[in-house]
Amino acid sequence: MLRFRRRGDIQAVYDAVLLRSGWCFPVSDEPSKLDVYVAHRAALVDYAAPIIGCRARAEDVVQEAYFRFALAAEDRRVEQPVGYLYRIVRNLALDWLRSLGADQRRHEACHVLNSSGVAAASPEDEVLTQEALRQVERVLADMPERMRRAFEMHRIECCTLQEIADALGVSVATAHRLVRDAGVAIMACLRDSEKI
Numbered sequence: 001m002l003r004f005r006r007r008g009d010i011q012a013v014y015d016a017v018l019l020r021s022g023w024c025f026p027v028s029d030e031p032s033k034l035d036v037y038v039a040h041r042a043a044l045v046d047y048a049a050p051i052i053g054c055r056a057r058a059e060d061v062v063q064e065a066y067f068r069f070a071l072a073a074e075d076r077r078v079e080q081p082v083g084y085l086y087r088i089v090r091n092l093a094l095d096w097l098r099s100l101g102a103d104q105r106r107h108e109a110c111h112v113l114n115s116s117g118v119a120a121a122s123p124e125d126e127v128l129t130q131e132a133l134r135q136v137e138r139v140l141a142d143m144p145e146r147m148r149r150a151f152e153m154h155r156i157e158c159c160t161l162q163e164i165a166d167a168l169g170v171s172v173a174t175a176h177r178l179v180r181d182a183g184v185a186i187m188a189c190l191r192d193s194e195k196i
Contacts, residue, residue, distance in 0.1 A: 036081045037066045044089050051093040061096060065089045106158060132190060139189045143182060150175055151182035 041062060048058035065088040069081075078084050121129070140148050146168055153159040153167065165175040 033066075033070050033081065036085065037069065040082055040085060044085065047086060048089050048093045051090070052096060057096070058093070061092045062089055065092055068092075132193065135189050135193055136186055139186050140182075143185065146170075147178045147182045150178035151186075154179045155183075 044062045044065065045055065045058050048061050049055045052058050052061065065085060068088050069085050072078075072084075072088075140151070143151070150164050150168060153164045154161070159167070161172050161175045161179070164179070165172045168175065168178075170178075
């Protein structure tokens with residue numbers, strides 16, 4: 001049943017005709033989700049920009065926050081919609097920073113692995129490095145094929161876990177477990193060799 005603010009019977013009929021024609025929406029005591037978003041959009045962007053460090057990206061985060069706010073609020077009534085919207089913006093901004101940091105660390109690691117401008121090491125350091133590489137090769141050769149391939153794709157080819165999962169036909173969680181287990185095995189081998 002539609003509720004209208006009654007200003008008389010004529011106004012109610014007029015509102016009903018406009019509603020059926022698609023020219024207006026029923027009047028409610030509460031502001032719509034879109035009204036809340038539009039009223040606070042600029043403040044939300046101002047709130048997200050210092051967290052992210054980029055105003056353009058902050059606007060993207062605020063827009064994504066509205067989509068999540070609109071979808072989440074469909075199922076239930078939100079007691080404090082403005083606070084809820086700010087919480088969504090904050091969480092999305094922090095998620096974006098975390099993913100950016102992880103991407104940067106992965107690309108830096110790949111750059112270090114692929115860089116050819118390595119400083120000259122002492123002969124002793126070269127011997128130790130060669131021995132460590134031989135141990136890593138032995139550990140990799142003894143690993144199950146799927147684990148070895150996942151590790152190589154992640155550490156050498158700089159593939160994401162999703163790309164590894166797709167290539168191996170496993171879930172992302174399984175791809176993560178394979179990479180982690182391979183890394184743990186290699187680190188254990190290298191730690192054991194340092195004790196000798």
